[in-house]
Amino acid sequence: MRALGVDAQYRRLVSASGPGSDAAARHAAFRAGRLAILPYLPGSCAWGLVSGVAMVKGGLDVPWAIAMSMMVNAASAQLAALPLIVAGAPLWVIIATGFITNLRFVIYSAAMRPHFAHLALKRRMTLGFFMTDFTFVRFMRAAQENTLPATHRDSWFAGMVSMNLVTWHVSALTGIVGASYIPTDWGLEFTGTLALVALVGPALNMRPAVVGAITGALVALLAHGLPYKLGLFAGAIAGILAATLTDRFRPRDPSAAEAA
């Protein structure tokens, strides 16, 4: 009797740490991810709203504005393509513009790759497709600060991404449908820029990061005249190079730093 009781207890323990609790950990990671992006959502919301309005005011029919917003999922590429579409530019020019405006996401996917390399291809592609500037930077900051969950990092990211996606689509649709009622001269979109500042600020705690940020900003300003938002990409690459060089020449060991 006693042996049976122990056995039953043991089985309960095993099942508690088996698939059941694994699912629980997955859900916990998903919920934590949703909370992690929450304070930055006003930025997504403002950008969604303003880009929705811009697409309709830029000359797209409402159904096409909705279709584009739902499928393309890339505000900067949509807004860069918009004047070309309206002007009747060749198809390949429009699509090339989309690719070039999205180039920074190649760097993002390279940076996140090691965290998700173990997942199934479909899962990796889904997480990648819905990544945004906000969710990428928030994830990398958590990785650097060691605040990611020990397991199910993909669920943590999925939690962020889903929250951001819903906010984005609801606000973009609101912008498209209510284009003529939403003021465009209040500078609402500046909320998005401020949210980026709030994301990047706490990461400026080491010399290489500061050098990289300053270099990136300067190059982006100097190259602002380049077409297709290439100035942004040039700034990012220059900043990363500067940060890496600074990183290589910085003292590694704390004791070595004191000696120097």
Place this chain on the structure above:
Amino acid sequence: MIDPLSGIAMAAVVVGLTLSTLVTRTSFFVAGAKIKLSHRAEVALRYAPVCTLAAIIAPDVLIHGGSALDTSLFNPRLVGVFASGLWLIWSRNIVGCLAVGMLAYSLARVYL
């Protein structure tokens, strides 16, 4: 040339732009464990978030709207960034920092 009123052309645009999103964002994710980057590249990528955001933010704040650099203290966007940065350092509250930044920006636009 695409005719913005033609359904087929617009459908091609939407599909093409969706592909541009898919290909760029999943590029290295698709490679997954099949590739191994050098240690130096991994170090470089650690700085990708900070550098890219700086390159997005700087023109947005200092050039926004025009083509000339506006580094004057009367640039409302610069005022907004300063205000939200100070609030962030002081309170560590993100939502508060967005609100304070927008308030300072709006006041600067009206009064400066």
